[in-house]
Amino acid sequence: MSAAFARALLQPDAPCPAGLKTWNGSDPAKRFAVYRNNVVVSLVDALADSFPVVQALVGEEFFRALAAEFARANPPRSPVLAWYGDGFADFVENFPPAAGLPYLADVARLEWLRVEAWHAADAKPLPLAEMAARLADEAALPALRLALHPSLRLLRSAHPVVSLWAAHQAEDVSAALGATDFADAEAALVVRDGLDVDILRIEPGAAEFVESLLRGAALGEAAQTAAPFDLPATLGLLLRSGTIIEATPSGRIS
């Protein structure tokens, strides 16, 4: 029974499933439509909540059409809707009507990382005083390993994704977008600082540095990046955003 019902839920043109009845003999299709529409509309609403900047960029009408296409082709695999939308960015990338906006998929990727960071595990930042104490042995610094906040995510894009995202947080979105150079490649660091998710633009070299730290590289090794970057400023950023949760002189960090 539910197989036929389930199939018809995701196919707007399919007839309503057989075996339904109504007290007054009215066409059950109209009543079945309540379910069919609620399924798709609720999933589109969930995507709209997770991808507000994508929606702003393409407009509500286009977004809802795009999201409905995605929802029908990729219904959730889990009842936990917080995680619905993994894969949306790839879908956007391959959605021909959006081909004129080459940056759109990466904006979706950035917004997805924001969702992940929002719900990631909690961890206390290492207090600055304790950090300072860990730095006392200067000779041991190159072997120091930093444990970073579980919400930390990185995105390297060929497009100015952080500027585009930030423009939509501005009072005057048009002016902010007007000031964006679309030739810019940008790297984003996404991290939850307290109850807010910060989206920070960092240099490509800094992204490389943080990626190495995430892989467990010691400080001295991680700081040797292909692209140059401002190490003090990057460390300051990590400290200020509460991203460093532990620093251990050597060996494994948990």
Add this chain to the structure above:
Amino acid sequence: MTNANPHRLFRGGAAPAALPARGGIGLKPEHYQYILDTRPAIGFFEVHAENYMVAGGPFHHYLERIRADTPLSIHGVGLSIGGDGPLDEAHLDRLAVLLARYRPESFSEHLAWSSHGGAFFNDLLPAPYNAGTLARVCAHIDRVQERLGRSMLLENPATYVEFEASTMAETDFISEVVGRTGCGLLLDVNNLYVSCINHHRDARAYLRALPLAAVGEIHLAGHAREVDAAGAPMLIDSHDAPVAREVWDLYAYAISLTGPQPTLIERDNDIPEFPVLAAEARQAEIVMARHAKLEAAA
């Protein structure tokens, strides 16, 4: 009038403290900060389990603080108890973790299905009422109660269609489930009203036919009005409006039969300022107080 404790009906596991027979409110992120700032005197809060099946972050931050001094009901919307297939054990595990973390006074789920063939439809879908569905629903509830080590409440659904394959009345079906599994009943008065209009039933007779001794909580919500293909009224369980007058009337009737019950105001759409919902929760308490007064006078 007895105020039956559904936990008594479950044949195993320790019974947690019950929700108070007061007005409660569905907890929404929009109101987190207001609640922490003002600490309103609310009988209990209820959350949708699935929204808190994440590792950390703001949702847990606020729920922990709000739950610390207010009774809590955890209300699942994704277990698919009425589904064809086996229960999602991974989802049950997530529920067990959540219940261990928050130790809610009540856990409830729906008489509905939402998953099929690995896909989750995010809607509470109807099933035919017959021997096959009954066996599956009872087996699923047995498994839930066994895995979670506590009894659950099962909510009566709002439905828009009926099935030719149904051989039982919904009320008989629910009575059988309650009798066989020892679960309690979450009496959703709005669902009851919506379904009775949609299927042309007498709401009060329907209410009397339910296993009212097993009621452990009541839900109230707003609905939307539409019409079916023949122009007959069709109500939608939209949770986007104040509780309708007809539903308040039916609620007063239900309370006259069950005695005071933990009563939740559900609002999931067009969410107003918190005091608007608090006033509806107070209204429920007024209805219950009026009933208690009549009982005392009798």
Add this chain to the structure above:
Amino acid sequence: MNKTITAASLALAFGTALTLAATPVAAQDKMADKEKCYGVAMKGKNDCKAGAGTSCAGTSKIDYQGNAWSMVPKGTCEKTASPTSPTGHGQLKEFKEKKA
């Protein structure tokens, strides 16, 4: 490739970083941002409602999705067609969300 990082240069970098991180001005900025971002922007996505007007409004949404393949994005992307001045590329810059 950066020159080999010495213990001394790491110590210097951390010294500067700690100063940056502890600067009262930055802390004040942070507080101000927090004030501005108060509240929870993301919603709980699971609930047990049916959309109001699903059979009408919902249908119209479904109807126009049939044309999704021939639709044109019409949002703020229309403002992105004429890029102008380059930004300070490469600088570290922090953005906060505005309140939802």
